[in-house]
Amino acid sequence: MVGPSRVGKTSLIVSLITDAPRILARLPAALRTRDTWTEDAVMRRRNELEGAVRAGSFRKQALRGTDRASYYKLALESGIAGVAVHLTLLDFPGGWLSPGQDTKRPEDTWRDCREFMAQSTVLLVPVDSPVLMSARHAEQHRAIPELLKIAQVESVAEDWATERQYAQEEPALLLLVPMKCESYFADNGGSQDRAAELAEAVSKTYSRMCDIVRMNAPHARILYCPLDTLGCVELAGDPAWVPDDEGDGLQLSAEFRVRQPGEISVVGAEDILIAVCRVLAEARRTAEEALAEEATDAHRQVEEEAQIRRPFIERVRRWLDGTQAQLAENRRATGARARRAQRKLEHFERMVDELAARPFGSRVREL
Structure with a gap:
């Protein structure tokens, strides 16, 4: 001012x-x-x-x-x-x-x-x-x-x-x-x-x-x-x-x-x-879009990692040392974050749209 x-x-x-x-x-x-x-x-x-x-x-x-x-x-x-x-x-x-x-x-x-x-x-x-x-x-x-x-x-x-x-x-x-x-x-x-x-x-x-x-x-x-x-x-x-x-x-x-x-x-x-x-x-919606995209990208990377076909011996080793369990947990966590980010973005967009319509x-x- x-x-x-x-x-x-x-x-x-x-x-x-x-x-x-x-x-x-x-x-x-x-x-x-x-x-x-x-x-x-x-x-x-x-x-x-x-x-x-x-x-x-x-x-x-x-x-x-x-x-x-x-x-x-x-x-x-x-x-x-x-x-x-x-x-x-x-x-x-x-x-x-x-x-x-x-x-x-x-x-x-x-x-x-x-x-x-x-x-x-x-x-x-x-x-x-x-x-x-x-x-x-x-x-x-x-x-x-x-x-x-x-x-x-x-x-x-x-x-x-x-x-x-x-x-x-x-x-x-x-x-x-x-x-x-x-x-x-x-x-x-x-x-x-x-x-x-x-x-x-x-x-x-x-x-x-x-x-x-x-x-x-x-x-x-x-x-x-x-x-x-x-x-x-x-x-x-x-x-x-x-x-x-x-x-x-x-x-x-x-x-x-x-x-x-x-x-x-x-x-x-x-x-x-x-x-x-x-x-x-x-401006804030632009930032929220970036955060939602970041969360989605992180989940996509974990999903791609999980889809890689590995030799049998490596799969057994990853199962024994807990790597496979950690990967599953990462998939769950990143998926949840991506969904939360998207819900927040949708809620925020509704507020913006209502305010812009005033x-x-x-x-x-x-x-």
Whole structure:
């Protein structure tokens, strides 16, 4: 995930996990955390979000930002031991995109982050929707590229796409995810519909980045997937543009109020999860096919060994020293492994097919 500070990267992960039980209810699958750190981080951010809702209103900068690089480890489990898609999502301080300006960054860690992003199957770009949608005057529009770190995000996207070019046998997905979209859609309790305006603003702002990705990785898929993190909130009046901390630019100050009855209603997480899991599940199916083929080949070799006609004296010797019994046991064991591998592959394919058949919501656009 790549984006400026406090754009909502961690909240996006929480939205995925929070809504996963509903999303996957009709599938033989579950999305779970893979380590205690991820579980603890997700729970803390969920509590922060729920606390903001209980308070009835909150400002745009109310939630804590990330202060270090973090690897969120998830697993899309299939219900059979050993058959799962492991997802690792990297979140890092958005200030690292502008070293010396927002915050200092450890260069060794940043190199690790860049390497991880370049090798990732999916590049996820959260977008601060209120920043795009609230600009009215020239100086406000002028502030958008710096607030969203457009040049820095493009640089990361170029590295990612270049790496994907040399791995065309692997899937590649670029996701543009507008965050805090509750005030711009009427399909989740909102009072106005500015969906087309938001889509146009995102497409225009990130058009150069999309072109760079297409040129370097023509096989990459680019999707626009807006997200309501909370659903039950909306902007309280017009956001204010105020001088930034440096005093030489503008930043957005927005207050959100909670719509009653104040129940969190995530919209858009399903589209993101479907998009990501289609790509990664397909890659995992390729790996399962390789494992099944390996098990089948091992069994075939043992079978061929057993069919070799040997002289009578050698057959007696092999019977006496236990070689023949060991060969029979090998035939049984490799056959069982091959059958288990094939059953796992068939089960996994059913899960992939069901997930792939799930349609995207009406918000999603292919860019």
